[in-house]
Amino acid sequence: MKKYYSNLKEGYGIIAPEYKGLIGEEEIEGWREEFPILKDVVHVANCSQAPQSKRVRQAINRYLDSWLTVGMDWDTWMEEVYKAKVKFAKLINAEPGEIAISTSVSEGVSSIASSLDYSGKRKKVVVTDVEFPTVNYVWLAQQKYGVQVDFIPVNEKYEIDLEEYERYIDEYTLITCATYVYYLNGFKQDIGRIAAIAHDKGSLLLVDAYQGLGTQPVDVKKMDIDILVSGNLKYLFGIPGVAFLYVKRDLIPRLKPSVTGWFGQANPFSFESRIIDWAMDASRLDTGTPPVLPAYAARAGLEIVNEVGVDRIKDRIDMLSAYALKGCIDRGLKTISPLDVNKKAGTTAIWVSDKMDSHELELELKNRNILASARGDVIRVAPHFYTKPEEIDYVLDQIVDILNSR
Numbered sequence: 085m086k087k088y089y090s091n092l093k094e095g096y097g098i099i100a101p102e103y104k105g106l107i108g109e110e111e112i113e114g115w116r117e118e119f120p121i122l123k124d125v126v127h128v129a130n131c132s133q134a135p136q137s138k139r140v141r142q143a144i145n146r147y148l149d150s151w152l153t154v155g156m157d158w159d160t161w162m163e164e165v166y167k168a169k170v171k172f173a174k175l176i177n178a179e180p181g182e183i184a185i186s187t188s189v190s191e192g193v194s195s196i197a198s199s200l201d202y203s204g205k206r207k208k209v210v211v212t213d214v215e216f217p218t219v220n221y222v223w224l225a226q227q228k229y230g231v232q233v234d235f236i237p238v239n240e241k242y243e244i245d246l247e248e249y250e251r252y253i254d255e256y257t258l259i260t261c262a263t264y265v266y267y268l269n270g271f272k273q274d275i276g277r278i279a280a281i282a283h284d285k286g287s288l289l290l291v292d293a294y295q296g297l298g299t300q301p302v303d304v305k306k307m308d309i310d311i312l313v314s315g316n317l318k319y320l321f322g323i324p325g326v327a328f329l330y331v332k333r334d335l336i337p338r339l340k341p342s343v344t345g346w347f348g349q350a351n352p353f354s355f356e357s358r359i360i361d362w363a364m365d366a367s368r369l370d371t372g373t374p375p376v377l378p379a380y381a382a383r384a385g386l387e388i389v390n391e392v393g394v395d396r397i398k399d400r401i402d403m404l405s406a407y408a409l410k411g412c413i414d415r416g417l418k419t420i421s422p423l424d425v426n427k428k429a430g431t432t433a434i435w436v437s438d439k440m441d442s443h444e445l446e447l448e449l450k451n452r453n454i455l456a457s458a459r460g461d462v463i464r465v466a467p468h469f470y471t472k473p474e475e476i477d478y479v480l481d482q483i484v485d486i487l488n489s490r
């Protein structure tokens with residue numbers, strides 16, 4: 085197993101934890117059967133959309149069968165939505181009552197933004213340049229309520245120094261938003277330390293964990309996160325249309341969302357339309373009819389992650405990260421991802437814009453049966469636990485070949 089590291093020569097500057105090989109090669113081969121497309125395609129686009137698994141397909145079919153044969157099957161469907169919340173809660177060490185269901189990260193963050201009281205002295209929202217932009221748009225849209233949005237800048241290494249949080253968060257800060265993993269280059273933030281800084285200054289902390297969940301451990305209690313949001317279709321193997329929101333138990337009664345609806349009420353079926361009576365648990369952040377079909381898919385995807393185990397997945401992802409970083413350096417490709425694997429998640433970003441448009445490269449790779457994902461100036465190579473090191477070699481070789489042909 086350790087052979088993947090043995091040829092990391094001095095001078096590469098790559099720091100990586102020791103690869104334990106917690107998922108054996110035979111087990112990897114078994115899991116690869118679960119994702120039929122892997123037979124024909126090298127799939128390193130997990131930062132964008134995971135491949136379809138047999139289980140997720142079966143789960144979607146279970147919904148279609150229920151609708152076809154039972155017809156109106158609301159009790160089963162609502163049960164399924166609840167079960168998806170339970171699985172998500174397990175993944176992040178929360179209680180099911182601390183989870184709300186939403187249709188996207190944007191909607192979940194909007195619900196939170198609409199829940200806060202900006203009438204006191206704390207009117208400031210601290211966000212970062214490494215948020216996925218949708219999160220910042222939600223906060224910028226709150227400026228009409230007197231909210232001040234301050235941006236923590238990204239540095240020349242495409243990272244954020246912890247000291248910046250010390251500098252930007254102050255006694256006027258109501259909430260701080262820190263993404264767990266930067267969508268562009270996989271840079272991973274130390275959420276526990278950021279939470280300590282934010283709380284010390286009386287600010288809440290919201291974490292968008294979308295690019296980390298599934299490959300990086302998240303324990304909302306240990307990390308002391310107030311609010312966490314994530315969609316489902318990247319490393320969690322799901323489909324578009326569903327996102328989850330974690331809200332710390334003690335915080336729930338403080339939140340009075342105006343982005344709301346009947347499923348956010350204590351009894352959605354009271355049909356009492358003259359009063360608003362939010363639920364006492366996190367479902368007060370649910371809005372309208374929940375995303376039933378995506379919830380079927382979400383549970384099946386989450387089951388794969390929980391079954392394989394995030395710690396074992398991380399071991400493999402770290403190895404693949406070190407392998408990809410070394411592969412870039414060997415081939416003269418410029419990466420903007422951290423060379424310290426402890427500071428990164430799955431994505432390795434390769435700077436290509438001096439040679440060609442990254443989206444064009446994504447399309448050329450697709451013609452060669454490789455799915456990688458372009459963003460801005462980079463092409464992102466984002467493996468999952470089933471990815472083989474030789475697939476990374478193949479992807480990097482093809483990138484070099486395409487760039488050299490320019």
Ligand SMILES: Cc1ncc(COP(=O)(O)O)c(C=O)c1O
Pocket residue numbers: 187188189190191215216218263267292293294295315327
């Ligand atoms: C970190 C992160 N947050 C949010 C999103 C998207 O959010 P939404 O579910 O609102 O489309 C993405 C990418 O799709 C992302 O990478």
